[in-house]
Amino acid sequence: MEQMYNVSSNPHIRDKMTTSRIMQLVVIALLPTTLFGIWNFGVHALLVVLATVVSSVFFEWLYDRLMHKKNTTTDFSAVVTGLLLALNMPPQIPIWMPILGSAFAIIVVKQLFGGLGQNFMNPALAGRCFLMISFAGKMTNFAVSKSSHAVVDAVTQATPLAALKS
Incomplete structure (x- = not known):
């Protein structure tokens, strides 16, 4: 029991x-x-991805500029937030809605709580929640265009173990 432990703040393992x-x-x-989502759902999905990523980077840059903070767009976290938000959108959503969601995600959830690593929840998912609460009809409309390859009609039921138990 003579070992001395080094007590320090996290992270305890560091990397370069x-x-x-x-x-x-x-x-x-x-x-x-x-890329699979764009191939599966068409050009509109590409527009959603581009609009969400570009607007996320723009809103981060704008916030940094207006608050006289160091530009943080080079850390690519806004790109990740935009991409995650875009991948959470229905394929035929109007383009203005993901842009609004990225504004909420970046400004309200990420930047107002202190920036990268200080937010209380994932900004992309917060943007999705914001859009879901604000525009439930559009966010749950998964009608696919005629040019789309994949239309899934699924039935949900109990798992085999739950069926076996009953």
Whole structure:
């Protein structure tokens, strides 16, 4: 019991990888899903992704500019937020709605709570919740266009174990 423990604040394990590099790797990891969604749902899905990512970066830049803070758009966290928000949108949503969602996600949830790592919840999911509460009809409309390849008609039921139990 003679061991001395080093007590310090977290993180206890450090790496030389920067936040920017981590966020770039997250974007790379999300690219296959994004490309499949665009292939599956068409050009409108591409517009949703582009509008959401660009507006997220713009709102982060605008907030930094108006609050006289250091520009944080180079850390790619706004790109990740925009991409995650876009992947949570219905395929035929009007373009202005994801832009509004990204404004809420970046300004209200991310920046007003102190920026990257200080937010109380995931900004992209907060943007989705905001849009779901504000525009429930549009957010639950999953009608797919005629040019789309995938239309799924699914039935939900109990899992085999739940059926076996009853």
